[in-house]
Amino acid sequence: MRDEIVIRGAEAGDPVAIRDIAWAAYARYVERMPIPPQPLSVDYARVVAAGDTWVFRRSGRLAGFVVLDARDTFWIENIAVDPAAQSRGLGGRLLAHAEQQATARGFDRVRLYTPAIAHENRAWYAHHGYVETDRRMDDGRDRVFLQKRLG
Secondary structure (H helix, E strand, C coil): CCCCCCEEECCCCCHHHHHHHHHHHHHHHHCCCCCCCHHHHCCHHHHHHHCCEEEEEECCEEEEEEEEEECCCEEEEEEEECHHHCCCCHHHHHHHHHHHHHHHCCCCEEEEEEECCCHHHHHHHHHCCCEEEEEEEECCEEEEEEEEECC
């Protein structure tokens, strides 16, 4: 039987699991980067309390999340899926959810950035229609900025 995946707003009990997913998902980049990826130093309790963090469960446990920032521009601040649940389209579902949120709030594009060294991420985002708009040092990190225009 296939798991039903329900995306819901993050709750007060979710930050530890969100942090653990971030650590698991970003671990492969740690050795390739001069400083750790930013998602590894985030206070997820604060992020969840601020709102606009979405999660999903798979097999009874939290398996992925997306953090949005929709002030002046619609940003995907962070998106991650537990490596044990990757390659099943779940990240794509989170990405689609973020894009639906952007459209519902009147934005015509979604923006995000990823470490320049994370070529896997850039290829994945390109597969989902994101195009590179900039590449620069930002907060001491070499980042590639991408965006997708929404229909």
